[in-house]
Amino acid sequence: MTMQRTIIALTLAGFVAAFGAPAFAQDHDTPQPPRIKWSFSGPFGKFDEAQLQRGFKVFREVCANCHSLDMVAFRNLGDAGALGYSAAQVAAVAAEYKVKDTDDLGNPIERAGRPADHFPSPFANELAAKAQYGVPPPDMSVLAKARTYERGFPWFVFDLITQYQEQGPDYIAALLKGYEDPPKGFALPSGGHYNKYFPGHNIAMPPPLTAGQVTFDDGSPATVEQYAKDVAAFMVWAAEPHMMARKRIGFQVMIFLIVFAGLLYFTKKKVWSDVH
Amino acid sequence: MSGPSTYQPQNKVLQWIEKRLPIGGLIHSSFIAYPTPRNLNYWWTFGGILSFMLGVQIITGIVLTMHYTPHVDLAFKSVEASMRDVNYGWLLRYLHANGAAMFFLAVYIHMLRGIYYGSYKEPREVLWILGVIIYGLMMATGFMGYVLVWGQMSFWAATVITNLFSALPGIGEPIVSWLWGGYAVGNPTLNRFYSLHYLLPFVIAGAVVLHVWALHVTGQNNPAGIEPKSDKDTVPFTPYATVKDGFFMVCFCIVLAWFVFYIPNFLGHPDNYIPANPAVTPTHIVPEWYYLPFYAILRAIPDKLLGVGALGASIVVLAFLPWLDTSKVRSARYRPLFRQFFWLFVIVCVALGWLGTKPPEGLSVLLSRILTVYYFAFFLIILPLLGIFEKTKPLPNSISESVLGAKA
Amino acid sequence: MTTVSSAEHTRRDFLYIATGAVGAVGAAAALVPLIAQMNPDASTIAAGAPVEIDLAPIAEGQIIKVFWRSKPIFISHRTKKEIEEAQKVAVASLPDPESDNARVKQGHDQWLVVIGICTHLGCIPIAKQGEYDGWFCPCHGSQYDTSGRIRKGPAPKNLELPPYTFVSDNKIRIG
Numbered sequence: 001m002t003m004q005r006t007i008i009a010l011t012l013a014g015f016v017a018a019f020g021a022p023a024f025a026q027d028h029d030t031p032q033p034p035r036i037k038w039s040f041s042g043p044f045g046k047f048d049e050a051q052l053q054r055g056f057k058v059f060r061e062v063c064a065n066c067h068s069l070d071m072v073a074f075r076n077l078g079d080a081g082a083l084g085y086s087a088a089q090v091a092a093v094a095a096e097y098k099v100k101d102t103d104d105l106g107n108p109i110e111r112a113g114r115p116a117d118h119f120p121s122p123f124a125n126e127l128a129a130k131a132q133y134g135v136p137p138p139d140m141s142v143l144a145k146a147r148t149y150e151r152g153f154p155w156f157v158f159d160l161i162t163q164y165q166e167q168g169p170d171y172i173a174a175l176l177k178g179y180e181d182p183p184k185g186f187a188l189p190s191g192g193h194y195n196k197y198f199p200g201h202n203i204a205m206p207p208p209l210t211a212g213q214v215t216f217d218d219g220s221p222a223t224v225e226q227y228a229k230d231v232a233a234f235m236v237w238a239a240e241p242h243m244m245a246r247k248r249i250g251f252q253v254m255i256f257l258i259v260f261a262g263l264l265y266f267t268k269k270k271v272w273s274d275v276h
Numbered sequence: 277m278s279g280p281s282t283y284q285p286q287n288k289v290l291q292w293i294e295k296r297l298p299i300g301g302l303i304h305s306s307f308i309a310y311p312t313p314r315n316l317n318y319w320w321t322f323g324g325i326l327s328f329m330l331g332v333q334i335i336t337g338i339v340l341t342m343h344y345t346p347h348v349d350l351a352f353k354s355v356e357a358s359m360r361d362v363n364y365g366w367l368l369r370y371l372h373a374n375g376a377a378m379f380f381l382a383v384y385i386h387m388l389r390g391i392y393y394g395s396y397k398e399p400r401e402v403l404w405i406l407g408v409i410i411y412g413l414m415m416a417t418g419f420m421g422y423v424l425v426w427g428q429m430s431f432w433a434a435t436v437i438t439n440l441f442s443a444l445p446g447i448g449e450p451i452v453s454w455l456w457g458g459y460a461v462g463n464p465t466l467n468r469f470y471s472l473h474y475l476l477p478f479v480i481a482g483a484v485v486l487h488v489w490a491l492h493v494t495g496q497n498n499p500a501g502i503e504p505k506s507d508k509d510t511v512p513f514t515p516y517a518t519v520k521d522g523f524f525m526v527c528f529c530i531v532l533a534w535f536v537f538y539i540p541n542f543l544g545h546p547d548n549y550i551p552a553n554p555a556v557t558p559t560h561i562v563p564e565w566y567y568l569p570f571y572a573i574l575r576a577i578p579d580k581l582l583g584v585g586a587l588g589a590s591i592v593v594l595a596f597l598p599w600l601d602t603s604k605v606r607s608a609r610y611r612p613l614f615r616q617f618f619w620l621f622v623i624v625c626v627a628l629g630w631l632g633t634k635p636p637e638g639l640s641v642l643l644s645r646i647l648t649v650y651y652f653a654f655f656l657i658i659l660p661l662l663g664i665f666e667k668t669k670p671l672p673n674s675i676s677e678s679v680l681g682a683k684a
Numbered sequence: 685m686t687t688v689s690s691a692e693h694t695r696r697d698f699l700y701i702a703t704g705a706v707g708a709v710g711a712a713a714a715l716v717p718l719i720a721q722m723n724p725d726a727s728t729i730a731a732g733a734p735v736e737i738d739l740a741p742i743a744e745g746q747i748i749k750v751f752w753r754s755k756p757i758f759i760s761h762r763t764k765k766e767i768e769e770a771q772k773v774a775v776a777s778l779p780d781p782e783s784d785n786a787r788v789k790q791g792h793d794q795w796l797v798v799i800g801i802c803t804h805l806g807c808i809p810i811a812k813q814g815e816y817d818g819w820f821c822p823c824h825g826s827q828y829d830t831s832g833r834i835r836k837g838p839a840p841k842n843l844e845l846p847p848y849t850f851v852s853d854n855k856i857r858i859g
Binding site: 339357365367368 | 707716717718720721722723725726727728
Binding site for chain 2: 146
């Protein structure tokens with residue numbers, strides 16, 4: 001037994017030594033995004049309606065100029081566990097958008113949006129989107145789940161237990177604030193922008209946020225820091241609109257399973273009592 | 277399935293049916309009266325857990341099919357739409373995706389248990405080989421299911437895995453374009469993967485029936501690795517095994533629920549939330565975690581054909597295990613040397629999995645090679661030799677003695 | 685085995701029943717999402733929102749077909765003759781007795797709005813055909829009058845009325 005344990009311990013130690021260190025060395029010029037305390041993290045996490053509304057405002061006034069939000073419908077803004085808009089508010093927001101449709105005679109028209117419509121894309125098609133910055137601005141519907149950063153061993157094992165899964169919004173919030181002048185000797189291709197958190201540092205998106213650009217109705221500070229955080233939260237909601245229902249049902253399922261497992265354990269003990 | 281049944285239904289209707297189709301007797305002898313060794317530990321509950329998981333995957337899969345569109349332009353969107361708009365769609369999809377991962381977790385535990393306790397040895401060779409076939413079918417099914425999402429990882433996994441066949445000299449290229457139904461992975465590929473992904477689980481279910489049949493012919497192995505000698509050594513399947521399996525199945529469900537409800541995307545790759553783009557390969561592509569050790573073996577070998585060959589061999593070698601392990605003693609409890617090599621093997625598999633996620637450069641290539649050598653040496657050198665040189669501990673006389681001895 | 689007291693028995697039975705009951709509740713709960721997923725999804729429900737129809741372009745004597753919740757809706761701009769025909773019928777003699785007044789909105793006699801699905805087996809009747817100047821169903825020969833009431837054939841009921849209101853004299857909202 002002792003020899004067995006020694007083998008395991010030595011192997012694990014060798015492993016950490018071999019890979020723990022290089023994992024960091026490899027990424028050392030791309031810093032890890034700072035961890036933000038999100039209202040929606042953890043097993044009882046909930047979206048902060050005010051934050052989502054602020055994030056939505058940033059999205060509408062800034063991001064939506066280039067980024068689509070294809071998979072989200074206006075009606076979603078009023079869903080349970082979303083921005084907390086009433087049906088009338090949703091209809092009002094939808095009506096502010098122009099949606100492509102055809103009239104009774106088959107002519108293409110633009111009409112006011114309805115709650116059932118999806119957010120219209122800022123560009124006619126992908127090529128048109130690509131023409132502006134060389135790469136098409138990605139759709140923002142699931143971007144918060146499509147972006148991450150390498151946590152490395154052994155951190156990802158801890159994340160399994162602590163349920164840390166907000167790498168996406170952490171990265172996005174950091175990226176939006178991560179624009180800097182390139183360090184000396186960094187050859188930035190023309191049309192590129194230097195971003196501390198972007199892998200390779202050369203990002204096509206120009207710095208999107210400036211202080212004072214968006215005015216919040218609730219008096220939250222009009223800083224890039226605040227914008228970045230709020231829009232990242234909004235993107236998490238857009239990517240995972242049923243998160244609150246998921247966590248709520250999850251808790252109920254957990255309670256049920258633990259009670260059921262407990263009952264089965266005692267039943268098993270009773271059944272087996274005459275064998276042992 | 278173990279001989280004629282003594283089952284005699286009381287109910288007149290059941291008696292009438294039983295005379296014409298003795299299904300009641302089959303169920304009774306297979307799942308109620310069937311004798312199981314009394315010393316089975318919780319590692320033996322994974323067979324039941326796997327049957328349960330197969331059921332979960334088939335049911336959630338059939339349901340997801342109702343909302344999925346197998347077309348390159350619509351597949352990604354239909355998956356997202358089902359998560360957003362369909363009632364409980366997010367739950368069904370996360371159950372199916374994480375259920376696949378948990379299915380593999382359970383099958384690996386089940387396989388390692390089989391190796392640890394020598395469950396593949398005479399007379400259970402066919403039982404074991406059927407298991408290897410089921411595992412192969414699972415890998416194919418899991419891979420094709422992953423492609424259906426049609427994200428970046430789906431697309432490039434399809435490209436890379438189908439390209440494995442291009443390593444075959446001469447016939448490789450025609451086989452690959454036959455698999456694709458085109459000049460690259462595209463709509464025909466997606467459609468056929470969809471068809472096969474729906475079909476294969478039922479083939480698995482059929483193979484599971486054979487697996488259980490073979491099991492009920494030979495009876496279960498057990499931690500002592502000796503056959504039951506008398507009624508004292510066994511207990512009836514119901515209620516003893518059923519309640520024990522049920523308890524641990526619910527415990528396993530807690531783990532599943534943890535992933536599904538709290539960290540549903542932990543095991544997935546973020547790039548698969550980017551719609552498939554045939555023009556851009558992700559900078560760093562990796563398979564799902566349950567294929568990683570084999571992926572590391574593939575990349576450890578610098579030659580294309582040999583790499584693919586090693587990948588295939590690393591799975592096929594499992595089927596020969598009953599004859600590669602020459603020891604007469606089944607259970608690792610009584611095989612001190614084997615036990616150490618076994619745990620080293622487990623560590624090597626996990627380590628290969630970790631290496632599978634690393635870019636194939638520098639130290640990780642060297643380590644992958646060393647570990648690949650151990651992987652094959654375990655089966656081809658260590659197991660055959662151990663049977664000759666290992667000094668095993670004395671076996672207990674009977675199962676009941678081993679139970680009571682352990683308690684004393 | 686030693687003798688087991690009856691209290692012991694009761695406790696054991698209670699445990700078994702409780703375990704079985706909790707398991708049954710869990711199995712039933714697991715069925716909920718499997719059944720609910722087949723109901724219309726959120727996008728379908730949202731697309732079934734009320735629609736507004738402009739009546740101005742519909743000429744007297746013309747019938748148009750619009751869709752609401754994937755169902756065809758007939759909007760008939762009835763002529764004087766058609767209205768008279770519909771009103772003079774003895775209601776009691778009809779297979780599904782209903783007066784024409786009950787089938788149109790007050791003050792809008794000229795507008796008949798019905799769901800264009802035959803109440804027999806779901807086919808779409810053809811307008812201005814049959815013996816009653818209304819609709820004729822090509823599938824099994826049911827005939828409807830100018831008020832969309834069943835007059836002849838296998839259909840048991842009058843053409844159904846969708847929920848709708850007049851937003852203005854020339855505009856209705858269906859749904």
